[in-house]
Amino acid sequence: MSPFLPSLLAGGRSIRRFLLCAALAALTSSLGAQSARPPAQKKAPPSIAEKTSEAFQKLRPLQEKQDFNGMLAVLEAVPVQANSYDEALILDMKAKIFAMTNQLSKAIAPWEKAIELSDKFEYFPEKQTLETVVLLAQLYGQEGSTSKDPKVQQQSFAKAITYFKRYLDKTKKPTPETLMAYASILYYRSVADPNNIDRAGLAEAQKVVERGLHDSIRPREGFYQLLLTLLQQQNDLRGSAEYIELLLAQNADKKDFWQLLMASYLQLSEKASKEDPNLSREYLIRAIVTCERAQAKGHMKTPKDSMNLVSLYLMAGQFSRGTEILYQGMKKGEIENEPNNWRVLGRYYLEANMNEQAIKVLKEAAGLFPTKGEIEMQIAQIYTQMEKNRDSLKHAKLAVQKGNFEGTKPFSAHYLIAYTAYDLGEIDEAKAAIEKASSFEESKKDAQFPRLKSVIDEAIAERESRKTEKAPKAKS
DSSP states (O other): OOTTGGGGGGGTHHHHHHHHHHHHHHHHSOHHHHHOOOTTOOSOOOOOOHHHHHHHHHHHHHHHTTOHHHHHHHHHTOOOOTTOHHHHHHHHHHHHHHHHTTOHHHHHHHHHHHHHHHHHHOOSOHHHHHHHHHHHHHHHHHHHHHOOOHHHHHHHHHHHHHHHHHHHHHOSSOOHHHHHHHHHHHHHHHHSSTTSOOHHHHHHHHHHHHHHHHHOSSOOHHHHHHHHHHHHHTTOHHHHHHHHHHHHHHOTTOHHHHHHHHHHHHHHHHHHTTTOHHHHHHHHHHHHHHHHHHHHTTOSOSHHHHHHHHHHHHHTTOHHHHHHHHHHHHHHTSSOOOHHHHHHHHHHHHHTTOHHHHHHHHHHHHHHSTTOHHHHHHHHHHHHHTTOHHHHHHHHHHHHHHOOOSSSOHHHHHHHHHHHHHHTTOHHHHHHHHHHHTTSGGGGTOSSHHHHHHHHHHHHHHHHHHHHHHHHHHHO
């Protein structure tokens, strides 16, 4: 349901240990302690019926044998008067037995009823009541967190929040676990319906987390993580980036946080791009530095991560640095050495107006991948832009020979051969290429194709006409 589910109930296992200890303490205590009240209380403690006293005395040996069913059977057999102190005691003990046997859901009803009776008739001391109240809060939180029924979720969360508020109102120094559990439940309830986020609930959860951070000398990492989630849910990217920096300052080995921090800076950069280009660039630089900091710590060093760093440098207009990382990365195996990455490198050099360097790396790539016509085609196109049609024709023909095109259509290769051959005066080669190009469907859609075909046909016709004119003169 959420990355913070383990924090609820201290991971579930911790609360069961707590409940077990509470139940054992109750069983090993005397009945006098069960009914005792602080000396300062003026009201006399309620009395326990004889049969209830006898039943509790029978529980100890059963507990030592771990006969929990037997313990429950003894309690069930006790005749109690409705709303009596005996009923409250027996309900409380049943709940503790359920807790010992890991039947936490079954512990809710008897504990809730026991607290209801105590509230009405002042049966339990405040300390015991508050201990039970916070346990009910966490148990209801667990019920809501594990249920798949939205109605049950909301009902359980509402109950949990009510009990947590009651406990916190009476507790000056709640434990960090309690504050974490309460904040987590507030978060769960607020985001349960993605189409109707409870912003007020998120703000309340944030206050609880901030209280936990403020009250702790060395705050637990879970507080930062939950606060980070809350800030992101409220689209506070700047605040979330600040807390990620704090988390990484505590533990730089949290590799997922490096990714998250870089993504936060990129989102901030994009958000500021229209209103404040300088701020946008600052956040982009922070994203770059974040990636490099992570790599220095041994994280984000996969080929994909390194390629992302290349992209960030290019976004920042740092073509020389970006292309250097890409080239060296492929040579060292830090970036995947595959044809498309070489083609990307060539394109980046081209965008930086470094045509000769683009051709150089693409020719190197052609040697590494001798069957890939796509690389030859890219070289041919660059030569065309440089108005070096002889070189363009050579590599366009190599592209056709090699084939294995990925993005380029064979039509385009034949068309380029026809164009450059015509420009160089090699009419027959141009004619053969244009005829080949006409066999592809793209020739029917290309607006320039008919014109090129027409001028090639005219050149052929003109040449034939000249031959015809020369023939009679030769005879005479």
